Amino acid sequence: MTQPVTIIMIEDDEGHARLIERNIRRSGVNNEIVSFQNGTDAMQHLFGADGSGLVQKGNALLILLDLNLPDMTGIDILRQIKENKYLKASPVVVLTTTDDSQEIKRCYELGCNVYITKPVNYENFANAIRQLGLFFSVIQVPPAAP
Amino acid sequence: MTAEAQRRRAFWQILLIAAGLLILAVISAGSVYLVNKAREDSKWVVHTIEVENQINSLLLEIRRAESSARGFLLTQAEGFKIDHEKAVEAIVPALDKLTRQSGDNPAQRENVEKLSAAIETRLGQFAQEMEFIRQGQPDKAAALIREVVSTDATAAITRIATGMIQEEERLFRLRSENADRSQTFAASMTGIGSGLVVLLALISTWLVRRSARARDEAEARLRDANVNLESVVDERTADLREANDEIQRFAYIVSHDLRSPLVNIMGFTSELEELGGDIFHRIGSLAHVSAEGAPLAPAGPGEIVLDGADKQLSEDFSEALGFIKTSIAKMDRLISAILNLTREGRREFQPVKIDTREMIEAVVSTLAHQAAEAQAEIRLEPLPDIVSDRLALEQIFSNLIDNAIKYLKSGVPGEIRIRGRTKLGYAIFEISDNGRGIDPKDHQRIFDLFRRAGTQDKPGQGIGLAHVRALVRRLGGTMSVSSELNAGSTFTITLPIAWNESNRNAER
Numbered sequence: 001m002t003q004p005v006t007i008i009m010i011e012d013d014e015g016h017a018r019l020i021e022r023n024i025r026r027s028g029v030n031n032e033i034v035s036f037q038n039g040t041d042a043m044q045h046l047f048g049a050d051g052s053g054l055v056q057k058g059n060a061l062l063i064l065l066d067l068n069l070p071d072m073t074g075i076d077i078l079r080q081i082k083e084n085k086y087l088k089a090s091p092v093v094v095l096t097t098t099d100d101s102q103e104i105k106r107c108y109e110l111g112c113n114v115y116i117t118k119p120v121n122y123e124n125f126a127n128a129i130r131q132l133g134l135f136f137s138v139i140q141v142p143p144a145a146p
Numbered sequence: 147m148t149a150e151a152q153r154r155r156a157f158w159q160i161l162l163i164a165a166g167l168l169i170l171a172v173i174s175a176g177s178v179y180l181v182n183k184a185r186e187d188s189k190w191v192v193h194t195i196e197v198e199n200q201i202n203s204l205l206l207e208i209r210r211a212e213s214s215a216r217g218f219l220l221t222q223a224e225g226f227k228i229d230h231e232k233a234v235e236a237i238v239p240a241l242d243k244l245t246r247q248s249g250d251n252p253a254q255r256e257n258v259e260k261l262s263a264a265i266e267t268r269l270g271q272f273a274q275e276m277e278f279i280r281q282g283q284p285d286k287a288a289a290l291i292r293e294v295v296s297t298d299a300t301a302a303i304t305r306i307a308t309g310m311i312q313e314e315e316r317l318f319r320l321r322s323e324n325a326d327r328s329q330t331f332a333a334s335m336t337g338i339g340s341g342l343v344v345l346l347a348l349i350s351t352w353l354v355r356r357s358a359r360a361r362d363e364a365e366a367r368l369r370d371a372n373v374n375l376e377s378v379v380d381e382r383t384a385d386l387r388e389a390n391d392e393i394q395r396f397a398y399i400v401s402h403d404l405r406s407p408l409v410n411i412m413g414f415t416s417e418l419e420e421l422g423g424d425i426f427h428r429i430g431s432l433a434h435v436s437a438e439g440a441p442l443a444p445a446g447p448g449e450i451v452l453d454g455a456d457k458q459l460s461e462d463f464s465e466a467l468g469f470i471k472t473s474i475a476k477m478d479r480l481i482s483a484i485l486n487l488t489r490e491g492r493r494e495f496q497p498v499k500i501d502t503r504e505m506i507e508a509v510v511s512t513l514a515h516q517a518a519e520a521q522a523e524i525r526l527e528p529l530p531d532i533v534s535d536r537l538a539l540e541q542i543f544s545n546l547i548d549n550a551i552k553y554l555k556s557g558v559p560g561e562i563r564i565r566g567r568t569k570l571g572y573a574i575f576e577i578s579d580n581g582r583g584i585d586p587k588d589h590q591r592i593f594d595l596f597r598r599a600g601t602q603d604k605p606g607q608g609i610g611l612a613h614v615r616a617l618v619r620r621l622g623g624t625m626s627v628s629s630e631l632n633a634g635s636t637f638t639i640t641l642p643i644a645w646n647e648s649n650r651n652a653e654r
Contacts, residue, residue: 099485
């Protein structure tokens with residue numbers, strides 16, 4: 001059962017979100033992107049109303065996570081994702097403006113797969129996403145041009 | 147307590163001690179004088195008694211002479227005669243002695259003269275009596291004795307002697323009284339003086355105790371003030387530290403949040419650039435279509451050649467975007483620099499023992515490439531080892547040596563010297579070069595963030611020296627520069643030889 005990966009983007013800055021989305025599309029990744037502008041909505045979506053994460057059972061997810069959110073820190077979201085049995089296998093890409101080595105270390109310790117500092121080198125970024133997606137499941141590529 | 151009061155009390159104490167000394171001296175002198183006087187008086191008393199004694203013994207001798215003369219007259223026994231002669235012999239020296247002894251008293255001297263005359267008369271009568279007896283005329287002798295008794299020679303002697311004794315007794319009373327008075331006076335003087343000294347001692351003790359109490363109180367107040375001062379200093383230090391942390395946090399958050407919009411600006415500038423490319427591509431293809439009348443198959447970008455006004459527009463567009471991108475890149479670097487500075491400011495220092503020479507050699511070797519390019523020679527003189535944060539020191543020396551290499555005079559082989567010495571617990575390092583130097587009016591400016599001086603022909607953000615100075619300050623040191631344009635520069639760093647936690651606490 002191969003299932004297309006859904007990209008969950010948790011990013012409060014609309015501009016950043018748009019740029020990320022564009023670059024993902026430009027690099028030829030055509031998967032569905034679900035974006036959230038704050039942590040609460042994202043948590044609701046990921047863990048469901050009961051907070052167990054059962055709603056996402058069997059879904060292939062790739063999570064793009066900004067650490068600086070208006071209502072909670074990305075670190076908390078990352079920890080909860082990696083502690084949830086249904087979600088912990090989903091790759092998480094942390095996107096942030098901080099290049100603080102302590103914070104990077106902490107994210108990797110919590111189980112993040114890639115840590116990307118903004119301003120983003122979008123070529124490398126798209127590459128990382130593609131590889132993560134391939135590693136996990138199927139990446140939808142656009143149908144060949146007619 | 148005021149200084150005035152203290153001076154007054156000191157004055158009083160000195161006065162008291164002086165008064166005590168004076169009284170002691172007076173008592174001593176008075177005692178010596180009075181003791182002498184009492185001795186003198188006693189001598190006079192003794193003298194009086196002696197005179198009285200002498201008179202009595204003289205009278206005794208006269209009686210003895212008289213009674214033995216009578217005995218001889220009655221019995222003609224040789225024993226009485228010898229006795230009489232002995233008594234008569236004793237009378238004259240006794241009289242002489244009395245004359246000598248009473249020489250001091252004119253009244254008594256007169257009495258003595260009278261007595262002498264009476265005694266002489268009586269002695270003459272004795273001699274006559276004895277002569278009569280020897281010649282065997284006892285009747286004549288008896289008659290003479292009767293005559294003598296009836297005359298007043300003996301009575302005169304008795305009277306005068308009694309008078310003298312009375313006079314001496316009067317003198318004895320007088321002199322005894324004198325002696326008593328002297329002694330009483332000496333005793334009372336000693337008593338009163340001692341009392342005064344004791345009183346002064348008591349007052350002195352009281353004053354000393356009062357001043358001791360005042361001193362204790364002052365000490366307590368001083369101690370309190372010290373404790374207060376310490377707590378005030380602690381408070382201020384805590385405030386400063388808090389303010390510093392606040393600034394650090396502020397700088398961190400500001401630079402962090404500035405980055406967010408910058409990401410958008412940068413990203414969408416790139417988007418714009420691409421859009422621009424697409425737009426001009428379309429313009430170009432449309433121009434070609436209209437010119438040649440035939441649609442061109444979609445081709446890759448770059449194949450379209452714009453001409454005339456379109457080319458100008460495209461170039462202007464690219465130029466504008468180019469400036470925007472350069473500025474963004476610069477802004478990004480500045481923000482990164484501030485972030486790095488605040489991060490450095492938050493880093494905890496780890497004091498370790500550092501072999502300074504070995505550390506600077508390592509720094510120099512990482513700069514060897516630049517040094518070779520600039521034809522610079524770096525010379526290390528003996529350097530003192532210190533205890534400090536290794537990374538901070540590496541950054542300090544790396545920045546300064548890098549600057550020295552960067553700002554050499556072109557065409558002149560560089561010579562960079564690193565010297566060190568110690569002074570009063572501080573290590574002083576000097577990094578000097580023969581480079582282009584710094585105008586004295588810029589000496590302050592070069593330590594400011596993002597500020598540079600001199601010809602701007604080398605890449606840089608104006609961060610290095612600001613960073614170095616912040617590090618040196620955090621390590622409890624100071625730094626300064628001395629330089630003239632075209633005459634090289636010398637940067638002097640003074641660091642504590644042994645940096646530790648307390649240094650930092652004092653510093654931060």
